[in-house]
Amino acid sequence: MPDGAQKTVQILELNAYGGDPQSREQSPLLKRRLRNAGASSVLFYREPIEMVSGSGAWMVAANGKRYLDFYNNVPSVGHCHPHVVAAVADQMARLNINTRYLNARVDDYLDRLKSTFPSALSNVVLTCSGSEANDIAMRVAIAATEKRGFIVAENAYHGNTAWVTEISPAALKKRTLPDHVIAIPAPASGPLAGKNFAASVERAISELTARGHGLAALICDSIFSSDGIFADPAGFLKEAVEKTREAGGLYIADEVQPGFARSGDSFWGFGRHGVEPDIVTMGKPIGNGFPMAGMATRPDLLERFCREVGYFNTFGGNPVAAAAGMAVLEVIESEGLQENARKIGGYLKSRLEDVERTTSGIGEVRGAGLFVGVDICSDGRPDAKKTSDVINKLKDKGILVGAAGLFANTLKLRPPLCLTQSEADIFADALRDALST
Template identity: 65%
Template structure:
């Protein structure tokens, strides 16, 4: 798409604005709870939808609002094994009734979980540091990379989101409302087109190589390439499997580290791999994780090679009061057990393929569906102007999102222009629920014609 066309469509959109409640808009009716929230949180208030929902309970793939209406949740990847899964609830309830303390004390629950978590990673990644949020995990990862590389230069994708600490906000272009990224951060386009090099793999590697050179030109020693392996905020770009290999080779030739941000694609969501990076047959230097790790209980962490963590700890201590507490470990262990016992990885692949098949059939009947892409139960549905696949249609995406809400389905948006519907239901999704989603999406699209 030309620069002129992009500007005509309003340019890039800040990630939290894509489906946000507008406090400045005229309300259709007075909502005392909404007014209370706005008064309490002020300018930092972030709520979904033109008319925010009051959710009071949830189970499986469904959430229930205060008025009794049920909503199929295709929005959140946090309750990945299903809202209020009874095994997670039981594990957390039992452990908090026994003990909850920090990791300065030995506790077998914590180390049982660490052993089980490590078993999902390549053998070289054998040290784990637990925290409370993905932002904290990514912050620590960047600091470890700086200690190991001796540099500060970072490469991320154009619309990446990696968190909200001071360090990580600087490498999260989609979180910026105004201004530019700092000089030590260079972006690369999402891996969506092969370009002149003939393949997505070659084109993306060439983009990363140019970014490394740009950092050097600016006088910044290259430190790390930080990558969400499914490019969630860029609009979901998963294929072809393996396309990251050449880019990671360029990273390592230049002395940089590869930090795989698995906060969104991790924990079996992509279906054909437990971790998103595994689809590309690469081993990261550091992997960060969060969101679905505790199925709603706040926990996050990173895994890395011992020598990298040791180098960092020579100069800087690290301790998190709540990171790795026994209740979090119990929740995390229950999540791993449920994924295995209920075969949720294979279910994600099966239901994701079913949804993609139905969506591609729908696209043959509606030329505003420009593309359907993704892996497992992490899909992107790109919406365009009628018959013009290269013209993003953020207005249609907003209309469909709110139309789906009216029809009892919750979904979000992604991509530089906010025109890609981001599909992330619980991994326990049934085929009946998958069909409900596609049927109601078709209805919402028809109503927006």
């Protein structure tokens, strides 16, 4: 943590619309949303946008303005990709039912998905959201280890069920973490990242043991998305995973954000680190906008969990979800999107490093593939307000980004995997302009 720096704002609050609900300047649609959703409404930007369509890396607002989407990694193969749309429409017109019936499309998808994992992870539970997937992963870990302690990164976000909120420091406004959860610093960039992170894990294990909880699992996403995107050096997770297993705990790889070829070097984020998880959770890009998610694990771990409790998900793993998921895998392969993420992501990062060298206001550029973090600073210190200003300046220029990081000062860039070099240039040039005005 930089000297004198403080965690000043919750990430969702930084990205969110915070206008007066009684303002007369609000559009009729904005008033309806706030009236309908109440306090749970989260809308982006100081002036929320009404979106009506999308294609590739672009979305179009109701007023006709086009926006380059560098934020929303859910439609990861491109907004409204025609192959995904056709697959979903075709299956919806045939049959959609729960998993208590056999359907070849579901198992064709599961076999294809499993081919991307280490062979030991041969059981998959499909769900509707990453939150559900992480909830089940936690329960599997507790059943397997008979312990209740969890280690997470200090600004992690893993979802919003009751269980998962407890291991999501980024989601907590006034509450503190419960006694069975310990948050540790994310691994800072540099050659000692792995050693320091492993030492933090080891201290947390000792503390959980002293508290009487023991260690159920270390859960982290392999690029530390909410902590500000920490990707390098590749391999830094190895020692921490070893310490976890020596203590009898499991390693849960939360791939909800970094998975599905986004890092470029590997299909899964954990692959960059040369580690094999005990459990992998997936969501967001898995269906390119169709609500689906999943958890992959070893059969022995899943059997132990199911021995104690029955589990069934009405909508998880339905044939339409399987059609969407299969179409996403097909597009990633047929269009070479993992290689595109590596190539265009490297180009984007080099352009951003040029901006860093030639303008003031950037502290560091980090990331892998098309998952990049850009720290916004003033006089070398994290500046959340300036970050918010930059986000809204970019929005005015027709570019969408969000923020992350312990100090809410990291631009979080996750454009669709189909991003082109010219679109990367559009963003880099716009960021330079936003920092110069």
